[in-house]
Amino acid sequence: MLSRLQQPLRATARAAAVAPQRMFVLPTARPVAVVSYSKRDEVVSNWDALRQEPNAWYDNRTRKTNPRAPDFVRKDDRQTAIWIDSRDTPEWANEVLAELDARAAERSTRPPREDFRGDRGERPQGRREDRGERGEGRGGGRPNESANWENLRNNPDEWYDNRTRKTNPRAPDFVRKDDRNTAIWLDSRGTPEWANEVLAEIDSRRQQRGAERRAQREAERDPAQEAAAWDALRADPGAWYDNRNNKTGPGSPDFRNRQDRTMVLYLDSANAPAWLNEFLVERDAAYAQSAPDREARRQAELVNWEALRADPGAWFDNRNNKTNPKQPDFRNRDDRQRALWLSSRDKPSWVDQWLAEVDGVASPAGVY
Numbered sequence: 001m002l003s004r005l006q007q008p009l010r011a012t013a014r015a016a017a018v019a020p021q022r023m024f025v026l027p028t029a030r031p032v033a034v035v036s037y038s039k040r041d042e043v044v045s046n047w048d049a050l051r052q053e054p055n056a057w058y059d060n061r062t063r064k065t066n067p068r069a070p071d072f073v074r075k076d077d078r079q080t081a082i083w084i085d086s087r088d089t090p091e092w093a094n095e096v097l098a099e100l101d102a103r104a105a106e107r108s109t110r111p112p113r114e115d116f117r118g119d120r121g122e123r124p125q126g127r128r129e130d131r132g133e134r135g136e137g138r139g140g141g142r143p144n145e146s147a148n149w150e151n152l153r154n155n156p157d158e159w160y161d162n163r164t165r166k167t168n169p170r171a172p173d174f175v176r177k178d179d180r181n182t183a184i185w186l187d188s189r190g191t192p193e194w195a196n197e198v199l200a201e202i203d204s205r206r207q208q209r210g211a212e213r214r215a216q217r218e219a220e221r222d223p224a225q226e227a228a229a230w231d232a233l234r235a236d237p238g239a240w241y242d243n244r245n246n247k248t249g250p251g252s253p254d255f256r257n258r259q260d261r262t263m264v265l266y267l268d269s270a271n272a273p274a275w276l277n278e279f280l281v282e283r284d285a286a287y288a289q290s291a292p293d294r295e296a297r298r299q300a301e302l303v304n305w306e307a308l309r310a311d312p313g314a315w316f317d318n319r320n321n322k323t324n325p326k327q328p329d330f331r332n333r334d335d336r337q338r339a340l341w342l343s344s345r346d347k348p349s350w351v352d353q354w355l356a357e358v359d360g361v362a363s364p365a366g367v368y
Contacts, residue, residue: 043088051096067333145190148182153198169320226271229263234279245343298346304338305348
């Protein structure tokens with residue numbers, strides 16, 4: 001006789017003995033298709049897309065600050081890029097580049113629109129791409145652009161005037177102080193005919209305010225304290241920054257003390273001493289002979305200027321891309337230590353005229 005506890009266990013064992021065994025069938029693997037794809041196919045596809053839709057790509061050939069940066073980048077996908085010197089570049093790439101350069105040369109030969117400059121600053125060299133469309137994108141079209149000009153004429157103090165401090169020629173000339181997305185370009189297609197009158201009024205008002213600030217500065221300055229500062233400059237010129245050739249604006253000081261930045265001196269001050277001009281001549285002469293290798297550095301700089309004139313394509317032109325006014329204007333592509341500043345005292349006399357001639361001609365290579 002089985003106990004009551006043993007009967008359920010025996011029934012369970014008997015059921016397990018007669019239960020059928022389960023069969024597990026492994027799923028069959030799906031066949032993997034062989035994909036014949038390579039990096040070259042992607043490069044050729046990008047080049048073909050550039051040929052079909054050139055306006056969908058950024059052309060960075062002339063504004064590359066890094067030689068390893070891509071030459072073309074998709075506007076809607078920054079990860080899609082093209083390098084001209086890639087080993088997978090197709091043979092017909094030169095034809096695409098020739099078409100792009102021909103199109104750019106055709107646009108550059110179009111008659112320029114009326115130039116609105118005013119008394120402050122000049123229109124930057126170079127051509128901006130499709131300014132009319134960009135104005136519509138920011139302002140919503142010509143009606144809004146006209147409203148912005150009206151607002152600038154009625155409330156000029158509510159706008160930033162960037163005409164003389166633009167580090168990028170594509171930057172706007174006026175920007176709303178309370179809304180950075182509202183901007184005005186002087187060379188836009190929607191610029192009104194009376195824009196010159198507005199600019200003249202703004203420049204006149206700015207000059208008047210500058211004169212008032214200078215008069216207030218002269219009135220608030222202690223003549224004895226300023227005379228002491230001039231004497232300190234004469235006694236120890238090395239303790240002062242000489243900013244005469246590096247001024248970022250007309251209101252910037254000409255000399256600033258290295259230890260006390262609040263001590264500044266202006267050459268146009270009414271309290272300037274009588275010996276100032278003679279001191280400046282002596283100072284410049286001493287600077288020319290201050291270091292034994294001064295002449296060697298001057299000769300090296302002249303060599304770099306001649307190298308720039310002989311082969312402009314071997315140098316980065318940073319005049320319109322400077323984020324800091326103290327950065328060099330030209331830098332060699334192969335040797336970053338070779339740099340040139342337009343504000344240099346040893347700049348040759350032919351540089352300004354040569355740059356004006358070069359900027360007026362569009363190079364086929366796209367350097368200028």
